Amino acid sequence: xxxDDLIKxxxxxxxxxxxxxxxxxxxAAGAATVVAAVVFLLTxxxxxxxxxxxxxxxxxxxxxxxxxxAVSAFTLIRALSTPGAVTGRAMAGLVVAPLLVGAAVVxxxxxxxxxxxxxxxxxxxxxxxxxxxxxxxxxxLAIFLAILCYGAPTRPVLAGAVAGLLAxxxxxxxxxxxxxxDSPLFVAAWYTVAITALALMGALGGRFLVRW
Amino acid sequence: xxxxDEAELSRLMRAxxxxxxxxxxxxxxxxxxxxxxxxxxxxxxxxVDPEDVVQETLLAIHMKRHTxxxxxxxxPWIYAIARFKLIDAFRRRGRRIEIDVDDLAExxxxxxxxxxxxxxxxxxLGGLSPAQRSVVSAISVEGRSIGETAAKFGISExxxxxxLHRGLAAIAKRFGQARFGxx
Numbered sequence: 001x002x003x004d005d006l007i008k009x010x011x012x013x014x015x016x017x018x019x020x021x022x023x024x025x026x027x028a029a030g031a032a033t034v035v036a037a038v039v040f041l042l043t044x045x046x047x048x049x050x051x052x053x054x055x056x057x058x059x060x061x062x063x064x065x066x067x068x069x070a071v072s073a074f075t076l077i078r079a080l081s082t083p084g085a086v087t088g089r090a091m092a093g094l095v096v097a098p099l100l101v102g103a104a105v106v107x108x109x110x111x112x113x114x115x116x117x118x119x120x121x122x123x124x125x126x127x128x129x130x131x132x133x134x135x136x137x138x139x140x141l142a143i144f145l146a147i148l149c150y151g152a153p154t155r156p157v158l159a160g161a162v163a164g165l166l167a168x169x170x171x172x173x174x175x176x177x178x179x180x181x182d183s184p185l186f187v188a189a190w191y192t193v194a195i196t197a198l199a200l201m202g203a204l205g206g207r208f209l210v211r212w
Numbered sequence: 213x214x215x216x217d218e219a220e221l222s223r224l225m226r227a228x229x230x231x232x233x234x235x236x237x238x239x240x241x242x243x244x245x246x247x248x249x250x251x252x253x254x255x256x257x258x259x260v261d262p263e264d265v266v267q268e269t270l271l272a273i274h275m276k277r278h279t280x281x282x283x284x285x286x287x288p289w290i291y292a293i294a295r296f297k298l299i300d301a302f303r304r305r306g307r308r309i310e311i312d313v314d315d316l317a318e319x320x321x322x323x324x325x326x327x328x329x330x331x332x333x334x335x336x337l338g339g340l341s342p343a344q345r346s347v348v349s350a351i352s353v354e355g356r357s358i359g360e361t362a363a364k365f366g367i368s369e370x371x372x373x374x375x376l377h378r379g380l381a382a383i384a385k386r387f388g389q390a391r392f393g394x395x
Binding site for chain 2: 022024
């Protein structure tokens with residue numbers, strides 16, 4: 001087939017309209033939030049003293065970390081799924097959440113006597129944390145990988161990993177409403193493990209599922 | 213020249229998205245010429261047929277045109293897709309190659325005519341269902357319109373459009389699957 005012939009076929013197919021990718025991302029973000037919320041409410045739900053806890057700094061700081069992560073990953077993944085888009089600034093934005101956690105860890109180490117560090121780090125919910133964040137995040141991750149297939153990521157493995165971070169940030173936001181371990185030491189250790197697991201799954205998905 | 217190309221191509225792209233079919237054909241011809249120049253410059257020794265990469269790029273641009281943001285420049289979008297497909301083509305033939313990212317100036321080549329040889333796309337066409345294959349061939353190789361193709365096969369125009377779209381999507385998918393040497 002000559003290239004001119006191919007163009008005739010493409011031109012004849014021009015009427016087929018697809019939703020703009022950027023709209024699809026917003027739709028996916030909404031759907032993923034609903035999926036995560038349903039899984040969260042069916043499994044663990046918010047902690048009973050949620051309203052009281054909402055007045056404490058440590059409890060609120062968890063949401064700052066996870067929401068900043070989710071927002072920066074969402075910004076980056078929209079760029080990564082668009083060919084030729086500039087990704088530098090969005091890529092740099094990804095370090096904001098880890099920096100905030102790092103700063104909070106330093107503050108916590110000053111605020112809490114050394115004898116308590118171990119207890120704060122281990123917490124009560126470490127296994128639940130590492131199980132539930134991936135469990136809440138897996139549905140959103142599947143949605144985000146589907147949108148990556150709909151888009152055109154020129155670095156599919158990286159884009160898949162960022163899809164995992166996005167799913168992780170979203171899932172951790174819900175999980176944080178359940179968990180009693182509010183210390184930044186706990187968050188820095190176990191949330192990181194759980195979210196990294198989702199990022200690895202996302203990278204594998206990007207490698208083997210995202211083809212175009 | 214870059215600025216002029218950019219303005220003209222994004223104008224055509226916007227017109228095409230708004231439903232102007234003549235603008236779309238014009239746009240695809242211009243993109244084909246640009247990509248052909250880019251690819252030929254990058255393939256210095258044999259193994260990869262530049263025109264195969266041009267065709268894969270055009271198909272990808274068509275299937276992924278919803279990924280272009282109307283407020284963004286169109287040339288970087290086109291070249292990012294072309295580069296991705298070129299790297300694929302090398303990878304498929306078991307070669308690793310680094311492509312310069314920042315040489316847009318070099319890539320703005322004079323339009324070049326295509327060479328004729330056996331095409332990857334013909335092999336991909338062979339993998340379609342008989343109905344899709346005959347519709348795609350009628351419109352591309354035989355140059356028939358949607359209406360003429362519908363009359364020829366005694367089916368509705370909608371059925372022709374569906375077969376055409378699914379056939380093109382299947383070819384694009386096959387090219388995508390061929391990454392990582394799975395063809």
